[in-house]
């Protein structure tokens with residue numbers, strides 16, 4: 001089976017709004033998306049659909065927001081798997097939906113991880129963002145990976161590692177695991193014109209991922225770095241889609257660490273598949 005080429009559409013459900021790919025859902029049953037900040041229970045400055053529990057927000061509100069999200073996107077009743085994101089490049093894999101295995105992966109994720117790759121139904125992977133780049137990769141087999149790429153993760157090639165984790169899961173299940181058939185989705189993040197960085201850092205990215213990474217001498221395009229990492233892993237260029245939205249320019253809809261001075265909630269990137 002071949003996946004339809006990736007697209008992202010805004011969809012609203014139960015007061016929540018998110019970007020998703022309906023054709024992908026129709027083809028392989030994977031519901032993926034990038035959440036917006038409306039429709040949640042959190043109060044300012046975390047208003048309102050804050051999904052992060054390490055930002056100072058009321059934890060009851062965060063739990064309620066996660067529940068609302070799963071219900072709104074049709075993934076209620078799945079096991080929610082999150083990670084303590086540490087700007088590293090570790091991707092954890094889930095190939096067994098038993099409680100024992102999921103408890104073990106959840107403990108590993110709590111110790112620190114920036115990617116989750118899942119091949120079984122009944123599990124939703126959710127990571128949190130405020131400017132960093134959310135990446136979701138999906139296989140026609142119904143396996144998927146969600147990764148968090150700030151500049152450290154992007155530089156450490158976490159998008160490529162997410163694709164490799166997905167390939168390994170597909171291979172274990174007898175699939176062909178061909179990355180050029182995977183769909184890759186790049187979510188809202190801080191875009192180059194708003195992402196001023198040390199010029200040495202920009203130079204290091206150019207050296208590793210190519211000249212497209214430099215918007216100018218001191219502005220870094222994480223989008224270009226993530227694309228280069230995905231292409232390096234074998235993903236086809238026409239199967240990479242980007243939301244093309246800058247979080248720092250769109251604080252009505254998204255959280256921005258930079259634009260908010262560091263105190264804000266977290267929007268999410270998620271993927272899951274029902275039994």
Ligand SMILES: [Zn+2]
Nearest residue numbers: 194246248249
């Ligand atoms: Zn911007």
